[in-house]
Amino acid sequence: MKHLKVASIPGDGIGTEVVEAATNILKAVSDIHGGLSFEFTDFPWSCQYYLEHGAMMPEDGMERLSQFDGVFLGAVGDPNLVPDHVSLWGLLIKIRREFEQSINLRPAKVMKGIRSPLLNPKDFDIMVVRENSEGEYSAIGGTMNKGEDEIAIQNAVFSRKATERAMHFAFDLAKKRSGRVTSATKSNGIVYSMPFWDRVFEDVAKSYPEVKTDSQHIDALAAFFVTQPERFDVIVASNLFGDILTDVGAAIMGSIGIAPAANINVSGKYPSMFEPVHGSAPDIAGKGVANPIGQIWTAKMMLDHFGEEELGRVLLDTVESVTSDGFLTRDIGGKHSTKDVTDEIIARLKAKA
Incomplete structure (x- = not known):
């Protein structure tokens, strides 16, 4: 028992x-x-x-x-x-x-009997692996000055250890599913953390030659969740990007309540x-x-x-x-x-x- x-x-x-x-x-x-x-x-x-x-x-x-x-x-x-x-x-x-x-898992799939707001959802079935311990949600930063000179600083923290851990989890999960992992990035706009994220993704992918990979900028990926959700299987994302994507995932399922x-x-x-x-x-x-x-x-x-x-x-x-x-x-x-x-x-x- x-x-x-x-x-x-x-x-x-x-x-x-x-x-x-x-x-x-x-x-x-x-x-x-x-x-x-x-x-x-x-x-x-x-x-x-x-x-x-x-x-x-x-x-x-x-x-x-x-x-x-x-x-x-x-x-x-x-x-x-x-x-x-x-x-x-x-x-x-x-x-x-x-x-x-350190890992937040959130699925999004077409549920029988629940109407997706998408015209043709095409039976999407996505699992988002979100790094859950650091990234954009670190507690490092602060404020200074007052009035029009007030400044708020929020530091995003990305360690190789935590990033690799999330990515290995995603690749191992993909091996049990359809064998595809998509990395959510924004290296064309975020100067340090996202190019680092991309490098780690490429390094981890070398250990999984049987898994297909691609990398999508987060703005385009959010749009693809609405226009082509069926193209994705496992997505690995940073704390903030994973949080936002999974709310979009809930919306295209039909309700955040499910x-x-x-x-x-x-x-x-x-x-x-x-x-x-x-x-x-x-x-x-x-x-x-x-x-x-x-x-x-x-x-x-x-x-x-x-x-x-x-x-x-x-x-x-x-x-x-x-x-x-x-x-x-x-x-x-x-x-x-x-x-x-x-x-x-x-x-x-x-x-x-």
């Missing part, structure tokens, strides 16, 4: 609703496979927690999380309560950085964290209309990470059977509630047991 201990952090807004939905589905998945069980421990860390305690998590929060096999996160943030830079850096980014979750993500610690020293791409959506929180698919697909990525890829495939296939039959929340053109969609997925999973 594989017993997985998972720290559940529902967080803010709709996070509490979609995490409950996905947790119930994971329990149904474990019923299908008698050799797998989940033990979830809930942590109430959120903006409301910050208002009560002055921090997004307690001082020993990271130590407590380190005892788990994985972290299952719903959503972080409510700018009506706590500024975003406080909530994100106090919880989400804190976990990513201190647990050395987009999943995984933050991977490649060494296994610390737990990895799994979260949907969407935010806390406080405007619809508590109304029972949140789309649970992003969190459920995130659960599928967690299953994959734990080596349960066949169960992950079963889960995603079941989700697509439900969406193709019209069980959709309103953000993707349907009329069903969070509970309606969740219950239908669970019923179909149990029918397969």
Whole structure:
């Protein structure tokens, strides 16, 4: 029996609703496979927690999380309560950085029954490998002077170690898929970091002669996501470029509400964290209309990470059977509630047991 201990952090807004939905589905998945069980421990860390305690998590929060096999996160943030830079850096980014979750994985594909805004999406199936620890999101920089002479300096940091790590991850992933890797760059406009990125990409590619490669400037690549998404398989990108591309990926799928993500610690020293791409959506929180698919697909990525890829495939296939039959929340053109969609997925999973 594989017993997985998972720290559940529902967080803010709709996070509490979609995490409950996905947790119930994971329990149904474990019923299908008698050799797998989940033990979830809930942590109430959120903006409301910050208002009560002055921090997004307690001082020993990271130590407590380190005892788990994985972290299952719903959503972080409510700018009506706590500024975003406080909530994100106090919880989400804190976990990513201190647990050395150096890879962020985000897929984008045509989902059966969900209408893409593209006229002809041609069954695109993309996986973006985003360097998740440095790049444009470094904390190095500062401000000086005031008034019209005020200056803000933000330093982008690119190390060979982290860049190679992301690229090796992308190439290894491509070998399991269609064998193509595209590098997102901007070396025609960013003088130092992007030519460095290109050189490292060329060096890493030499170790994978069986993998086809190309390099695209980020502005053109963003346009190709809209005009020719089917031409791409695995894309490796820096922290900022990967972040932007994957929001475009969510948009061409039909809704950010269905987009999943995984933050991977490649060494296994610390737990990895799994979260949907969407935010806390406080405007619809508590109304029972949140789309649970992003969190459920995130659960599928967690299953994959734990080596349960066949169960992950079963889960995603079941989700697509439900969406193709019209069980959709309103953000993707349907009329069903969070509970309606969740219950239908669970019923179909149990029918397969």
